Amino acid sequence: MRQIDVVTIFPEMFEPYLGSSIIGKARERGLVAVNVHNLRDHTEDKHRTTDDTPYGGGPGMVMKIEPIARAFESIKNDGLPTRSILVTPQGRRFDQGMAEEFSKDERRLLILCGRYEGVDERVVEQYIDDEVSVGDYVLTGGELPALVIIDASVRLLPGVLGDEGSLEDESFSWGILDYPQYTRPPQWGGKGVPEVLTSGNHAGIDRYRRKEALRRTMARRPDLLDKARLDSNDMRLIEEIKEEE
Numbered sequence: 169m170r171q172i173d174v175v176t177i178f179p180e181m182f183e184p185y186l187g188s189s190i191i192g193k194a195r196e197r198g199l200v201a202v203n204v205h206n207l208r209d210h211t212e213d214k215h216r217t218t219d220d221t222p223y224g225g226g227p228g229m230v231m232k233i234e235p236i237a238r239a240f241e242s243i244k245n246d247g248l249p250t251r252s253i254l255v256t257p258q259g260r261r262f263d264q265g266m267a268e269e270f271s272k273d274e275r276r277l278l279i280l281c282g283r284y285e286g287v288d289e290r291v292v293e294q295y296i297d298d299e300v301s302v303g304d305y306v307l308t309g310g311e312l313p314a315l316v317i318i319d320a321s322v323r324l325l326p327g328v329l330g331d332e333g334s335l336e337d338e339s340f341s342w343g344i345l346d347y348p349q350y351t352r353p354p355q356w357g358g359k360g361v362p363e364v365l366t367s368g369n370h371a372g373i374d375r376y377r378r379k380e381a382l383r384r385t386m387a388r389r390p391d392l393l394d395k396a397r398l399d400s401n402d403m404r405l406i407e408e409i410k411e412e413e
């Protein structure tokens with residue numbers, strides 16, 4: 169994934185986020201290109217209409233086929249292999265595994281942001297490879313989900329993060345949550361930091377961190393443990409944690 173195209177009726181929502189910080193730098197350095205397209209530029213009527221009433225009645229409006237079809241055809245006109253996704257609460261739930269999958273996919277990622285009650289189903293049949301949800305809640309539009317997917321996927325591209333090691337350690341990279349972090353000062357409001365972290369004993373620090381990561385995962389997200397990549401040391405640490413309870 170070296171190029172991302174987004175189709176939205178709110179293009180102005182993207183640049184403040186995608187022009188800042190790590191993603192902004194990645195774009196400046198040419199590690200990824202992001203093009204945001206205004207769906208209204210692909211309408212043909214005076215009012216630049218992108219929605220219409222639903223067949224069968226009911227509340228709300230539905231995004232019309234024709235502007236989306238024209239936007240997709242014009243973007244795909246460059247011949248680049250493309251993976252098209254629609255963000256929708258009805259899609260496969262986005263997670264770290266999917267972010268990795270997108271970051272490794274050689275194809276351009278084309279993201280369609282829904283609004284109103286969603287898009288005409290024929291758009292999905294004709295143009296969409298994957299429907300992706302960012303969680304079991306309903307947002308007003310697909311722009312935040314698109315930003316979530318772009319952020320989580322772009323940061324995994326080689327060279328985007330300064331310290332590649334940080335990818336190894338963080339939440340979900342081993343299928344479990346991350347360990348707790350501390351920085352200076354060593355004492356604050358009567359609270360110190362775990363002694364082992366200032367001991368200089370690297371094996372002890374690794375063991376402490378792994379154990380605390382497991383402890384957190386057991387307490388907060390036990391569902392993750394079934395699928396996590398655990399070895400015999402982890403199993404021993406899990407036994408220790410259970411005995412401590």
Ligand code: SAM
Pocket residue numbers: 254255256257258280281282283284285286287300301302303304305306307308309310311313
């Ligand atoms: N009626 C739709 C439903 O129940 O599935 C919800 C439409 S929602 C108000 C408008 C748009 O926001 C959706 O078409 C989708 O693009 C986006 N959206 C809202 N929640 C989302 C989520 N959890 N994940 C991905 N996209 C979402």
